[in-house]
Amino acid sequence: MQQVSFEQVRADWTRLGAEDPLWAVHVAPDKRGGRWEVEEFLALGRQDVDRARGILTGLGLPTTWDRVLDFGCGAGRLSQALAEHADEVVGLDVSPPMLETARALDRSDGRCSFVLGEDPDLRAFPDGSFDLVYTERVLQHLPRPVLENYLAEFVRVLRPGGVAYLHCTTRPMWTPRGMTWRLAPGPLVRWAQRRLLGYPAPMRMTRMTEGRVAAVVGAAGAEVLAGVAVDEPETHWQARRYVVRKRR
Numbered sequence: 001m002q003q004v005s006f007e008q009v010r011a012d013w014t015r016l017g018a019e020d021p022l023w024a025v026h027v028a029p030d031k032r033g034g035r036w037e038v039e040e041f042l043a044l045g046r047q048d049v050d051r052a053r054g055i056l057t058g059l060g061l062p063t064t065w066d067r068v069l070d071f072g073c074g075a076g077r078l079s080q081a082l083a084e085h086a087d088e089v090v091g092l093d094v095s096p097p098m099l100e101t102a103r104a105l106d107r108s109d110g111r112c113s114f115v116l117g118e119d120p121d122l123r124a125f126p127d128g129s130f131d132l133v134y135t136e137r138v139l140q141h142l143p144r145p146v147l148e149n150y151l152a153e154f155v156r157v158l159r160p161g162g163v164a165y166l167h168c169t170t171r172p173m174w175t176p177r178g179m180t181w182r183l184a185p186g187p188l189v190r191w192a193q194r195r196l197l198g199y200p201a202p203m204r205m206t207r208m209t210e211g212r213v214a215a216v217v218g219a220a221g222a223e224v225l226a227g228v229a230v231d232e233p234e235t236h237w238q239a240r241r242y243v244v245r246k247r248r
Helices: 006-019 021-025 038-058 077-083 096-105 144-157 176-183 186-195 210-220
Strands: 065-071 086-093 112-116 130-134 158-172 222-232 237-246
Touching: 006 021, 006 096, 021 038, 021 096, 038 077, 038 158, 038 237, 065 077, 065 144, 077 086, 077 112, 077 130, 086 096, 096 112, 130 144, 144 158, 144 210, 144 237, 158 176, 158 210, 158 222, 176 186, 210 222, 210 237
Parallel strands: 065 086, 065 130, 086 112, 130 158
Antiparallel strands: 158 237, 222 237
16 A cells, blocks of 8 residues: 655645635534634633643643644644743644644744744754643644654654653544544545545544554653543544653
């Protein structure tokens, strides 16, 4: 089976960002066609960050930061929420239209900056650049080799003792749409997304087992402190949110 390229992913998300950026970031059937209210959309980011901070608090980890990387920032809903608890947030995304939307919606008073990611790695950032890396519903759309490389890169750009809060899909749910993900070939799913569901571009999904995540970050010099399972009915997938800490 031919592996989709990083450049194809960039092209797809550039198209999604140009046509319906808020819906592409947070898929909901009743929000397509520009129906997200900005305040409601940004409130979802605050909810996600509050949940993450609750998990970090339970682990005895910091919940305020000097410098944060919001990987796959999209329209910036998480960047702005993170900026309420950080001195600086760098939002990185492969889609220029997404970044344009993020800048237009930015209300962080200069704490957020938005950067175009042009490479399947984080070469733009030196070792130890951040004390938190945060990514939500992004890695799932990447080809597996690129996904695994980014996991290792997250560890590299963290300061010793720094934390990555990661989201990876594990398996489709046992719903009719989830069964399609389980049984249908990838090209057929992408065709259906475009032709039957009317997506501007396909949204690919990549699964990662808990063991594989632990192995990749472990080889890079970090450890998984926690993994929280979650069902996501809007995507018809199960996922896990991980807290990863770089070794000192």
